[in-house]
Amino acid sequence: MKVINLSYPFKKELTAGKVVLALGFFDGVHIGHQKLIKEARIIAVEKDLPLMVLTFDRHPKEVYAGVKDFEYLNPPEEKAYEMSKIGVDYLVILKFTPEFSHLAPQAFVDEIIMGLKADTVVAGFDYSYGPKDVANMENLPSFAKGRFDIKVVPKQIFAGEKIGSAEIRQAVKSGNLRLATELLGHPYLTSGKVVHGFRNGHKLGFPTANLELAWPKVLPKIGVYATMTQVGDSWYQSMTSVGYNVTFNDEKKIYIESNIFDFDQDIYGQQITIAWYKYLRGEEKFADMAALSEQLKLDQVASKNYFSSLIE
Template identity: 65%
Template sequence: MLALGFFDGVHLGHQKLIKRAKIVANEKHLPLMVMTFDRHPKEIYAGKTNFRYIDTLTEKADKIAALGVDYLAIAPFTHGFSKLSPQEFVDQVIVALKADTVVAGFDYTFGPKDVANMENLPYFAKNRFEIVILPEQTSGGSKIGSTAIRKAIKEGKIDLATELLGSHYITSGIVGHGKRNGHKLGYPTANLILEDRKVIPKIGVYATRTLVNGKWYESMTSVGYNVTIGNSNQIYIETNIFDFDENIYDEPITIEWYKYTRGEIKFDSLDELKKQLDLDQIEIKNYFRHKKD
């Protein structure tokens, strides 16, 4: 059994596809392999070297493993690989992996989309394997897709991203050394240095939870340019962890995003900024207090 897709985010649509493949694999008493790529094909054929991802490869692998997949194949998407003809892809990948059945979404392509699509896959398959096509998946009228989720995160629509993912968006990295301006205001922050090219949420303040040393804490996270203190062009992700007072410089943390609460504001004084941070903390603590899940 072979399930095909890029699976960025391993969202609800991906989960349904993999679960369907698992059912067929169990019926046929076969192991289930999922095949994906080490980078998005657009990085190669469209030259999008600044492409940002929902999941790192490790996050993606962990999510796929949790769905009961037996094998995960991560193919290097190189310039050479991108030049495979549709027939070569079928012969050198699908058939070479000895796939009994292929499961993929309706929009999966393995070359030029007007030719190498799921509608034409039977022609290239030549009856050497069975094909299961999963139709478009929606939630609340919205298409469940990685592109839609990336867009939602970038627009600060965290509720929508969570709904389509089936889980909260996360970012992980190491705590870097900042200017300690948060300490001066009574709101020390952990400055996140992202490990990979993850999608960055819209500029603003968010209700979040932060994982430190195996424990989750409620927190508020700012994504912004520090417009009140300094005029940097760099985007900072700074998290104030509630009820926490430890030195975690150079330590790994994971941020789980829950809700966009406000945009970035430039204040005339640090006192005004401090008052706003007080209000932010109250609002976010109330949000978690009344949150049911």
């Protein structure tokens, strides 16, 4: 898969010929998104054309609605990884700038869709490319003027509810990782760089990898979780805390600390990925380090028991 970072306006041709173009922001690349892209893939195979996905570098709400600190399910590099697994040939990441946000619906079709050489456009029923009362999928044929085919994917339902990024964000924030996993099609992931922390875990016999995020990600609610942690190409069982380190300090900063089982490598400065599986308990303030150490032993047993239950 080729990833193309693009700015508006653009003049260069990205492909030699026409493409099947899937439209959407695709935060999380959840099972509803996967369904849409797979349908686009079927059309691409039938027409012997490459499949292109158009998304944006940041959520449009950050620009046109002024939403600050928008929390994402996945940053662009994670989104690209998920797209590469489902048969996308070109992932175009267009910068969503204030200038671009004022683009008229007809101009979006003429300059963006046609500029990307769309033979067929595939999008969800609620996709919009401007004011929703005008720039919607129902009106797209009038803007298209017969220049490309259109495939509208209906609302995707799971357990009677709409499959959407907003629903997954809420599931993650509430600690409902089972629902998040079902809607994503895989455990929720958080990637980042390992940085130096307070080293309190080392003193307790439970050294932790402290994660620094480069992107505003949705985090599970405060507490301790059974997780898997990827270092390099290998996955390890682990338990991970999301919290304020209340036993040791009164800071308002949230820390992500993963204790990786049966692991003793120096990984400072490396990128790791945490897969969230099960909420174990909330954050507690302990009287002393001995009490915290005893609780961490119980957390480790609970985490290992959870993963053992998956194998049985």
